[in-house]
Amino acid sequence: xxxxxxxxxxxxxxxxxxxxxxxxxxxxxxxxxxxxxxxxxxxxxxxxxxxxxxxxxxxxxxxxxxxxxxxxxxxxxxxxxxxxxxxxxxxxxxxxxxxxxxxxxxxxxxxxxxxxxxxxxxxxxxxxxxxxxxxxxxxxxxxxxxxxxxxxxxxxxxxxxxxxxxxxxxxxxxxxxxxxxxxxxxxxxxxxxxxxxxxxxxxxxxxxxxxxxxxxxxxxxxxxxxxxxxxxxxxxxxxxxxxxxxxxxxxxxxxxxxxxxxxxxxxxxxxxxxxxxxxxxx
Ligand SMILES: [Zn+2]
Numbered sequence: 001x002x003x004x005x006x007x008x009x010x011x012x013x014x015x016x017x018x019x020x021x022x023x024x025x026x027x028x029x030x031x032x033x034x035x036x037x038x039x040x041x042x043x044x045x046x047x048x049x050x051x052x053x054x055x056x057x058x059x060x061x062x063x064x065x066x067x068x069x070x071x072x073x074x075x076x077x078x079x080x081x082x083x084x085x086x087x088x089x090x091x092x093x094x095x096x097x098x099x100x101x102x103x104x105x106x107x108x109x110x111x112x113x114x115x116x117x118x119x120x121x122x123x124x125x126x127x128x129x130x131x132x133x134x135x136x137x138x139x140x141x142x143x144x145x146x147x148x149x150x151x152x153x154x155x156x157x158x159x160x161x162x163x164x165x166x167x168x169x170x171x172x173x174x175x176x177x178x179x180x181x182x183x184x185x186x187x188x189x190x191x192x193x194x195x196x197x198x199x200x201x202x203x204x205x206x207x208x209x210x211x212x213x214x215x216x217x218x219x220x221x222x223x224x225x226x227x228x229x230x231x232x233x234x235x236x237x238x239x240x241x242x243x244x245x246x247x248x249x250x251x252x253x254x255x256x257x258x259x260x261x262x263x264x265x266x267x268x269x270x271x272x273x274x275x276x277x278x279x280x281x282x
Contacts, residue, residue: 052087055079059189063235064242067182071173081184085158088191092151100195101270102150105142108275115272122279138282145278153274154191157265158183164261168254172244182243189235190262198228233259 004013005026012021019026030036055078058066066078079087092098108119127133162183166176173179206218237255240246246254 051079055084064239067185067243070181071178081181085184085188102146105139114268145281157187160265169244194228
């Protein structure tokens, strides 16, 4: 029989194996074996890996479930959504081959109706103030800064995506926080699938085609875009349905508005902020 224990870490009195206040574990003699010492070291890695793959599997198999569980208080089996998003960004940073949403200086200047003219004016202004610099040199400097910044800046798409979700569904979920959680899950899938998994599948396809010497094995860009976006739409529809539990018709309406706004966020809001940020860093 174990009676009341005083926690060695925080002084709280409790019963059981873990402190009810701070979570400190009660040490027994069998915790002090060499085997246990080694086990403790490996535990961190296996624990980390287990949670990572559970989170990954949940997102892909049951879109929206991670957010539902996280908001109602089932958190132990998973990575925190924002930590999961951070992991994806780190994966991105580790593999510079994945371009993701990075864009060249010329790309920004070519952003037709939105901020293209603004970007062009900024570039001209910069060249006037730095008479020794050519536009090619500026473009190179810009690309160097953009490679990492474009990835770290991906975090800003989360609050922007949560905004329309909150506006359209504020009656279903009380806290902005909850829409932020769902937004994190949706954007984690968006990045993971659209900018890591899908490009990998395409690269594999390309290698296979070249290896088998199939003529014209390359797929048309337009169709790739349609496939990638349809997958994202199906994911988002399922996640919205599970999270807000709207009837299908209303769910579809929310989906369409949400996708339209998401495109605006990714291709204009994010890229514009990226452009200003890099220019400020130059
Ligand atoms: Zn304690």
